[in-house]
Amino acid sequence: MSWAGKILRVNLTEGRCVAETLNRQWAQAYLGQRGLATKYLIEEIDPGIDPLSPENKMIMTTGPLTGTMASTGGRYSVVTKSPLTHCVACSNSGGFIGAEMRNAGWDMIIFEGRSPQPVYLYIINDRVELLPAEAIWGTSVWQTDEWLHNEHQDPMLRIAAIGRTAEAGCLYAAVINDLHRAAGRSGVGAVMASKNLKAVAVRGTEGVGNVKDPAKFMRAVNAAKKVLADNAVTGQGLPTYGTQVLMNIINEIGALPTRNMREVQFEGAQHVSGEAMHEKRATDGKPNLTTNAGCFGCTIACGRISTVDKGHFSVENKPEYWGSSGGLEYEAAWALGPDTGIDDLDALTYANFVCNEDGFDPISFGSTLAAAIELFKIGAVTLEHTGGQALKFGSAETLVWAVEALVKGEGFGKDLGLGSKRLCEKYGRPELSMTVKGQEFPAYDPRGIQGMGLAYATSNRGACHLRGYTVASEVLGIPEKTDPLVTEGKAGLVKAFQDATAAVDSSGLCLFTTFAWSLEDIAPQVDGACEGEWTAERLQEVGERIWNMEREFNIRAGLTAADDTLPKRLLEEAADSGPAKGRVNDLHDMLPEYYALRGWTADGVPTDATRRRLGLS
Amino acid sequence: MLRSLLIDADKCTGCVQCELACSFENEGLFNPSKSRIRVFTFHQEGRFVPYTCTQCTDAWCMQACPVDAISINADSGAKVVHATMCVGCKVCTIACPFGTINYNSATGKVIKCDLCGGDPACAKACPTAAIRYVDADQTGFEKMRVWAGRTDAGRSATG
Numbered sequence: 188m189s190w191a192g193k194i195l196r197v198n199l200t201e202g203r204c205v206a207e208t209l210n211r212q213w214a215q216a217y218l219g220q221r222g223l224a225t226k227y228l229i230e231e232i233d234p235g236i237d238p239l240s241p242e243n244k245m246i247m248t249t250g251p252l253t254g255t256m257a258s259t260g261g262r263y264s265v266v267t268k269s270p271l272t273h274c275v276a277c278s279n280s281g282g283f284i285g286a287e288m289r290n291a292g293w294d295m296i297i298f299e300g301r302s303p304q305p306v307y308l309y310i311i312n313d314r315v316e317l318l319p320a321e322a323i324w325g326t327s328v329w330q331t332d333e334w335l336h337n338e339h340q341d342p343m344l345r346i347a348a349i350g351r352t353a354e355a356g357c358l359y360a361a362v363i364n365d366l367h368r369a370a371g372r373s374g375v376g377a378v379m380a381s382k383n384l385k386a387v388a389v390r391g392t393e394g395v396g397n398v399k400d401p402a403k404f405m406r407a408v409n410a411a412k413k414v415l416a417d418n419a420v421t422g423q424g425l426p427t428y429g430t431q432v433l434m435n436i437i438n439e440i441g442a443l444p445t446r447n448m449r450e451v452q453f454e455g456a457q458h459v460s461g462e463a464m465h466e467k468r469a470t471d472g473k474p475n476l477t478t479n480a481g482c483f484g485c486t487i488a489c490g491r492i493s494t495v496d497k498g499h500f501s502v503e504n505k506p507e508y509w510g511s512s513g514g515l516e517y518e519a520a521w522a523l524g525p526d527t528g529i530d531d532l533d534a535l536t537y538a539n540f541v542c543n544e545d546g547f548d549p550i551s552f553g554s555t556l557a558a559a560i561e562l563f564k565i566g567a568v569t570l571e572h573t574g575g576q577a578l579k580f581g582s583a584e585t586l587v588w589a590v591e592a593l594v595k596g597e598g599f600g601k602d603l604g605l606g607s608k609r610l611c612e613k614y615g616r617p618e619l620s621m622t623v624k625g626q627e628f629p630a631y632d633p634r635g636i637q638g639m640g641l642a643y644a645t646s647n648r649g650a651c652h653l654r655g656y657t658v659a660s661e662v663l664g665i666p667e668k669t670d671p672l673v674t675e676g677k678a679g680l681v682k683a684f685q686d687a688t689a690a691v692d693s694s695g696l697c698l699f700t701t702f703a704w705s706l707e708d709i710a711p712q713v714d715g716a717c718e719g720e721w722t723a724e725r726l727q728e729v730g731e732r733i734w735n736m737e738r739e740f741n742i743r744a745g746l747t748a749a750d751d752t753l754p755k756r757l758l759e760e761a762a763d764s765g766p767a768k769g770r771v772n773d774l775h776d777m778l779p780e781y782y783a784l785r786g787w788t789a790d791g792v793p794t795d796a797t798r799r800r801l802g803l804s
Numbered sequence: 805m806l807r808s809l810l811i812d813a814d815k816c817t818g819c820v821q822c823e824l825a826c827s828f829e830n831e832g833l834f835n836p837s838k839s840r841i842r843v844f845t846f847h848q849e850g851r852f853v854p855y856t857c858t859q860c861t862d863a864w865c866m867q868a869c870p871v872d873a874i875s876i877n878a879d880s881g882a883k884v885v886h887a888t889m890c891v892g893c894k895v896c897t898i899a900c901p902f903g904t905i906n907y908n909s910a911t912g913k914v915i916k917c918d919l920c921g922g923d924p925a926c927a928k929a930c931p932t933a934a935i936r937y938v939d940a941d942q943t944g945f946e947k948m949r950v951w952a953g954r955t956d957a958g959r960s961a962t963g
Contacts, residue, residue: 254834255824255834256821256825290836290837343837366847392837392838393835394827394833394834394835394837395834395835396832396834412931416931426817477849478817478850478851478852479817480817480818481817481818481819482819483819484819484820485819488819492850493850494850510847510848510849511849511850512847
């Protein structure tokens with residue numbers, strides 16, 4: 188119950204769509220979404236394959252609470268093998284398409300093979316068709332969205348699509364849904380492009396009705412909604428400032444990576460902060476922020492809807508960018524701003540629009556550009572490479588040029604699509620790439636927040652804030668305050684966050700609820716909806732099982748403990764200002780304890796006893 | 805006291821909790837496409853607007869119905885469709901100038917807001933009070949208060 192019980196298997200090579208029954212035994216062990224889709228992936232593909240080959244599979248997956256009234260219950264994920272990291276990828280997105288999949292009666296869509304021609308998948312409830320996409324191949328996500336709505340004369344269609352960067356082979360291309368929500372990280376859009384799949388358009392009118400105990404479920408949902416409303420972060424901070432509430436806070440504690448992580452504080456942070464988005468512009472008297480917005484079912488509504496100043500050089504002759512669209516979230520603002528040293532809010536917002544319009548991850552893009560600027564600064568990249576464009580920290584012109592060059596996919600723009608690791612390798616300075624397992628860092632410097640160093644190094648999808656967000660504890664005091672400059676106790680903290688996060692990501696709910704909710708708030712909602720008995724303890728165990736399964740995928744893909752590390756810069760070059768001044772990240776004080784707590788060998792491999800305990804075959 | 809739904813679109817975040825609550829109350833499942841209240845997104849303008857039946861006093865739908873399947877609930881004032889009598893002719897959907905009564909092909913009947921018998925689920929579910937259920941004779945009260953505060957007298961009173 189609560190699961191639709193039905194998955195759609197789409198063989199793109201043969202153009203065949205088949206309905207299958209969901210494996211309910213696996214659903215009991217892995218819950219849904221991230222956990223359950225990863226179970227399907229690891230059972231169905233060899234983790235050693237080339238991620239851009241037809242042998243890779245791409246799974247669009249919902250959780251059991253997706254489409255229900257549980258607050259934030261609209262999440263879906265794209266699970267596949269990542270071309271950026273060669274690890275397992277699971278990119279989570281909000282918006283509305285996940286709930287639409289459930290309303291159409293599907294828990295999951297498994298794409299396999301490669302279509303001989305560009306196609307899109309069209310779903311109305313149990314009616315499913317692969318249709319030709321020649322007309323939209325080579326167009327942006329936004330153009331594709333408009334074309335599909337016109338073609339099917341259906342304003343209620345929910346659409347996920349890839350843009351031109353994915354088609355051009357950008358390794359951090361995203362899958363964008365509902366115009367401005369993204370399954371953003373690890374290059375899942377590049378996998379979709381490799382399958383010649385341009386878009387998925389869904390309309391569901393059947394509803395989600397099979398909750399186990401409707402009265403109990405609604406009691407749990409209403410109680411949990413109240414917890415979100417009464418909490419200062421989810422009830423006030425996030426709706427008012429979005430995740431951008433963090434910009435000034437993280438800068439103050441000296442953990443805002445600046446200019447390719449050479450520094451830890453940015454002098455222009457306040458100009459690109461959540462507060463700045465509320466300030467009225469001198470030119471037209473409007474603030475950058477038009478309104479906040481909720482994804483499906485979300486009572487937090489942290490989403491930003493913004494405009495760019497029409498007179499700004501980036502858009503002055505481009506009226507198509509004058510309307511409102513998805514604005515800056517913290518990670519994007521950081522990567523496009525502080526990490527490139529740029530404090531021009533309009534330039535950042537324009538770049539963010541383009542990331543959505545053409546489907547790529549602003550975190551990886553901003554970090555890659557930051558690395559490119561440093562390469563240019565030291566002379567490893569020259570005007571000859573860039574076709575005459577100077578790359579400068581602090582230059583909004585550099586950002587606007589780079590984002591447009593990437594979309595064109597030519598010359599140095601194509602190089603930017605390689606991601607930071609491959610770019611720095613190509614230009615002979617691999618040590619300047621700020622990545623773990625090939626994925627670019629998000630916006631928390633691990634010299635100023637020690638636990639995050641361990642979280643990054645051990646994350647199953649490379650550097651990422653969404654696998655173990657110990658910032659909550661180390662900076663915000665959730666659930667309790669720990670000292671960000673201390674390594675003691677962080678191994679346990681990271682493990683607990685990683686496991687709980689894996690469970691939340693498998694439920695259909697948004698991780699941002701955990702600023703207010705613990706698994707004690709989530710368990711009654713899962714229990715009210717889903718077959719079986721669901722407690723916080725069981726969710727934590729499911730999370731641990733998922734974490735170990737992901738680890739196993741990566742080990743079988745060829746990764747080792749040597750990959751559980753950080754760039755030399757963060758381990759050897761001390762922070763030069765702020766509360767963390769003089770500190771590096773002391774990863775090696777935490778890593779052995781972490782392996783031991785996980786029940787892994789000193790080489791980071793789950794022991795047989797651990798695997799047995801978790802029921803991993 | 806007769807009450808009515810009061811919608812303040814400026815407060816709406818587009819989360820569709822109202823649609824979920826409505827469909828759950830009326831259909832027993834979460835299904836926005838069967839909700840009697842709908843939220844419209846105007847993306848370029850950055851606006852979200854919930855919209856539903858205003859319960860017209862002299863209701864076009866009720867007048868148009870050839871089999872008298874729509875009647876007034878005396879307590880709530882809602883115009884209520886009696887599914888057992890509705891023949892699915894859809895004349896009411898043509899008559900309603902606002903589009904808030906719609907055909908449901910799954911049942912062959914029409915559906916519209918009936919104020920949940922006087923305790924509307926959408927208003928209870930809304931996290932931002934964009935939808936409230938208030939005294940039908942005082943729906944302008946809050947707006948009047950805002951404008952009153954902008955008069956010279958109001959400004960001097962609040963300093």
